[in-house]
Amino acid sequence: MRLSDFDFELPEGLIATRPARPRSSARLLVAHGHSTTDARVSDLPSFLRPGDLLVLNDTRVIPARLTGTRTRDSAQGPATARIEVTLLEPAPGGQWQALAKPLRKLRQGEVIRFGEALSARVEAITDAGLTLSFDAEGEAFDAALAQVGAMPLPPYIAALRAPDDQDRTDYQTVWAERPGAVAAPTASLHFDEPLLASLEAMGVQRVHVTLHVGAGTFLPVKTDDVSQHRMHAERGIVTAEAAAAINAAKAEGRRVIPVGTTALRLIESAATEDGRIHPFDAQTDIFIRPGYRFRVTDGLMTNFHLPKSTLMMLVSALMGTERIRAIYAHAVHENYRFFSYGDASLLIPGD
Known part of the structure; x- marks a missing residue:
């Protein structure tokens, strides 16, 4: 599998330099199997089920x-x-x-x-x-x-403008708790208190895990043969309580949907071959690409990612390479906003 398999044309004007306000007013592309729907993040309750378990990364970005x-x-x-x-x-x-x-x-x-x-x-x-x-x-x-300190905005935003005081709020999730990240779990930036209240009211559950996102998340893949790429390591924590909540959801047939690739990579790192999660406190350098068999994840909420990045490989592993190509072509055609301050997607593989 070659690096060029994960490339696509992205107009520079689609790179978001500020987030949507309010947070949940950002656009949401919902891809469930082969169906595609254009919505807003505030519509998320319409696409989830009572009992779904959202896995949220509670890391806090430091002004690094x-x-x-x-x-x-x-x-x-x-x-x-x-x-x-x-x-x-x-x-x-x-x-x-x-x-x-x-x-x-x-x-x-x-x-x-x-x-x-x-x-x-x-x-x-x-x-x-x-x-x-x-x-x-x-x-x-x-x-x-x-x-x-100043907030460590991603290179593709910092190249377009300098960080300012507004980023101290914008580049932090509303549930951020454990300091240690130098990049935000950006899919989670779309959530605000009204959206969380709506999800809770309909019976969507949530659990927190911690993965301290490192600057290595922005490093380019330099090997044409993607199997030769080595991921940077990041520290992750899954508590016994979080592991029990995820295991209970799986045992009861409820969907486990991480919000962000960081939460996904962490729970997959903490899972055994039979799909059970165990408490975890260690470094993870898991590299998820097409051919990977997901152990826990039933879907993913995530932003739109860089061409030729490991995150493009991850979403391709979840949805299939050709399906992701179609999803991203639709996003570009419909002028979705890309990267950390951009819009979101909800990716649910077909049954």
Whole structure:
């Protein structure tokens, strides 16, 4: 299977740079088997059944983009340089893995100061990035990061505009709880309190799991033979209570529908061959592509994804490659908005 099998033409004007308001007013393409319906996210209750179980990712995006300065003594006196840092993931000992621009200006042992509230020491540098130790930890670190950091918008949005204060709300789900992600579980951004109330009233259930989305989610696939691609690892947590709720739904013949590819990848990682979920707290680098046999998932709510991305491969595995081609051709023709702040799809494979 070649990378070109997952390519399609996408007009740049369909890339969303701001979300719909209210959140649930975004458009929703419903693909159930071979039928396709154009709707709104607020219509979601019309396409679900009482007893369906939605699996939601409760990770919280941290303001992981930082701008600072480093100072170095030279023969001409202290020299300063502006440094842009993007946090990637926690490292052992309270440190953080990060990217930096320009990386070549940094030296091991130097201190980068991000205003008065926060600074970090460069512990190690590699071709891929650096390891930082901050001068605050725990709640003090969270408070300082909130003061000096910016939301880490995806590259395809950041290329079109800079992040601003509105993104601190827009790029966070209404149920975000566990800090640690540097990218949002974007399908969940479409939910607001009125929609959640409507779903609860009709008997749709929901359960929370946690997958801290890493910046690696935006890395391109560089191998033409997709089987040679290696996924980045992300930490996921499925509690005993969440596992029991999912297992009960499956045992009772109710549908399990993750909201977002992150929730889907996590529950599939936590499932055994017989489709039972067990408590899970580990890294997952599961790579779902055509040919994968889904163990737990009965459907998926998700946004529209990048051409030639692993997420295009995932939805192709769920619905079939030709069916996804048709769904995406319809979305482009009907001017659906793409990517993180874009519209949504509800994908239910045929019986």
